[in-house]
Amino acid sequence: MLVLGVLVLLLPGMFRETPFMIGDEGFYHLRISSELLENGRIDYDELSFSGRSEFLEKGLSYSIAGVAFITKSSVESSAKLLFLLLGVVSLVLIHLILKSYSGDESMLAMPILIFSPAFVYLFSVVNKFTIPVFLTLLLIWLLLKKKYIISAVVFLITPFFNYEYFLFLIFIAIFVLLYIKSKKYLLIIYSFIFVILLFGLRGINLNIISDFGSNIGLSIFGIFIVLFGFGFSWKKKKLIHLYIIGFLLFLVSLKFSWVIFLLNIPFSLLIAFNLNNLVSAKWESGLIKELTVLLLICGLLFSGISSVKSLSEEEPNEGLFTALGMLPRGSVVLSHHSNGHWISYSGMKNVIDGFVNFENIEERDRDVNELFRTRDFNIATNILNKYNVDYILVDNKMKHGLVWSEEEEGLLFLLKYSEDFEKIYENDIEIWRYLG
């Protein structure tokens, strides 16, 4: 099973045509890890938002730098190795936890988990949730083994990797505590307050099905199996606890997509139980039974493999780094915020990137949007001068819906007709030098 796990986790990298890693925020962690490896510490980030002192939690960057220091390899290879190891150890932990819950049936849940899109993403893309999820699994296993002091230590190191996740863990801990102590009314009030607080937050994430393009998502076949199985479980009063846990995590994942990483575990277990029920049930038609089971297995495999394939085709592509490689290090490059981490990874300062915890983020965001929309030369130059922009990077996705949808819309018009802009690179990506 571990071999299968390793193989599946290696697949996205094997299918990938570029040597660059998958995702965007991962490139921030790789850059900070390099800095840490070089200087031992980092207090000021010169490249993100053209310079800032606020940082994401540094736990992940320190971990990658630590592995790179021990193995004497590049931060990129170290990150890959670290995530693969975390994936393998997490599988072992999940197996041990599930075994204590369900006995041998957990063996059926393991391949389902390994081929689940969320699992593949979690351990093959550098992201700040992998270590917290791993720590949570370790915590659960230690608690099951009644190693309370070590588990408290594990619990307390989680915020170094992700504050948001740590808060979620505290909520879960209180919930479990109230449940164990059988404080029924307190539990109901507590859950009620949590749900109100949760849905008081803005935005909702409905992109939770991997087959519909979500990277962090659930398999549509899995969802159908779990839903079909619900009727059966309800009648037999089986698996209700697991369904409740799954439903609660599902509710939270509508607000925080990363909760799907956790939801994925009870979800895989539910699929395994329901598949087992389906196989062991007496069917009127043997042919239909065999075909249905075959279809379900193929469907689950299909979701996993297609998510591996789509992950391997994720950005960034080599062309972007080729284009950025032409620019002098330290120059200021303006582009859409989704390109920000790649710009800073290449050694250039970005005007805006994917982070939201920056003091003037709203003003900056407004300015950049206004700049992209305007055809007024004076407005454009004022904003460009305000942020000392040297270069403007425009890629295909920006020209096809992400920012503009017309050929000469907004800033594209000025880039084309104003003499203050010079096109210095054109391929799938255009780079314009601002001469003003």
Added chain:
Amino acid sequence: MKEKNKKLFILFLIFLIVLGTRLYFAFQTPQFNDDGYLNYRLVEHISETGKPLFYDQLSYNGRDLLYSPVYHYVLAFFDLFLPLDFVLKFLPNFFISLLVFVVFGLTNLLVKDRNLSMFVSLLSGFVPIVFVEALNNISVYSLVLPLVFYLLYLFIKINERKNIGKFALFSFFLAVLHPSAFLLLVSLLFFVILMVSEGIKINKIKNEVLIFSIFLVLFVEFLIYKNAFLIHGFDVIRNNVPTQVLASYFNFSFLETVLKVGFLLLIFGFVSIIWGWKKKNEEVMLLSSLILSTLLLLWFRLIKAEVGFMFLGIALLIVSGISFKLFLKYIDKTKFSNYKNSITVFSVLVVVLSLVLPSFIDASQNINEVTPTNYEILVLDWIRENSLPDVTILAPLEKGHLITSVAGKRNVIDSSFLLAPDTSERFKDIETIYSTKSEVKALNLIHEHNVDYIFVPIETELKFGKVKWLDDESCFEGIFFGTPKVYKVIC
């Protein structure tokens, strides 16, 4: 036995009447409907190369095509020993005429009256929307429609062991044939909801077959249309249709339903459904779940109106059999029972005329209006012979497939929207080119889309008026001045 053979003979005769009538209209013209030319080219490509066309260099100036080539392979197979044009005219009409047998079987299950079932099966050949939509456009629905209703027939008779294997086989065939299998899936889910809400127990084998079909359709469709689901997500049901066309593409109104399906069918159909629900008749529940799910999909504009009306028309016709039977029984109980034969003949005439006449009128209109004229074909043939191989011809959306198929040149837009690039922008640009008075604006867009020839069909002139900037001889060289007009871009 003799009686049975006689009935079979009559049924076969009905099939021949329906097929003959369809072929009479289809062979009125050597051409196909504008939309039919997409399938023409896809079948032709398989015939020539043996492989399906998944990258189309001509459509949208080059784009990926995502479709199931099963139907095209079926047609291309017959091209091995028959001329292609004949195959593409004959086979779709042959397939859709098979509906006669399926409708007979289903109606007979409902009314247990062979004569009445035969009458309904005759009518099924002349439901106006079905008659016209699958007449001359090589439509995949000519095979999908009989298959869906045959699957419903097998589902009703699933208790007979031999039907289980058949159901599995044909549901797989439907799933690989066309995404319409989703409609069957929704209908089956609706059937479960209806049965549960009425407190009727679904027997075990039906439950098993239901679960199997749901997973089968999901799996096959996700396998074939994986890229579309990944790119468009839930919006895949909108088929990437340009926003400006959405309203007419998914157009659905009560009045249109009445006109396309037929007033009498709607009345008889819904009376039967009410009767069936009252009697908790499982067969009626199944057919009404198809009707309700089609109506629901039409209402939410998730299915093309013409497609929805086809399913609706046939399903309503089948359940109407019950109303016809009730009507005849009712006459027996009234003082008019002495005139039963006259009344029956009169009713049959009314029903037949209400379906057959509109079918014939619509078919004639269809042949005259949606099929390209001989002159259009002549013009496109000339372009094929006398222009460079990789030129792009600007034409309105409706003529897109005609350009790629007959002229063999690149187009800017056509109605194959799935995975096509920037459909809304292209549609808007083309409307702007034909409607603008500014030559500069038009030229900008013409250059943007690398247009070499401009095709102006009569429909476009009627819609936007004369395109005046085409009179600038320094920029546009007139080649054809009739209907359609064709200009070469020379500046």
